[in-house]
Amino acid sequence: MFRAIGDRSTYLLQYFMMFVVKVINASGAVTEYQLAEAPSILNAFEDAGYQYPHGCRVGVCGSCISEVVDGIEQLPQRDFIEQRRLEELRHEEQKSGSCALDHTHIRFCCRTALTGDITLRPLSGSVKKMK
């Protein structure tokens, strides 16, 4: 698909891929979204008119942390900040004695580009339609 970017005098047509993103909510219900590729999963939802759980948008607060239930291999490798925050989370869990999460499937949706079909389970909050 194509989309226009830029202002009236300099707009360009940009080719982009569409992906199927399934979201499992707290009750177990699954909602399917058609989202365009984007620099972050968070951006992909916003571009489509939805609000994904988030706070800081830079990898600090952890509000966007989600379990990638399916399709983890479709996503790019973690960047330095995401890797560092994940290690900090792991240390915090070890200190508290609770290791409930499978960290290999945990991603920060503000720091992970959408590059394939995936199934997500947000660990806090839910997807909402923007007003």
Ligand code: FES
């Ligand atoms: S929005 Fe804060 S860590 Fe992703």
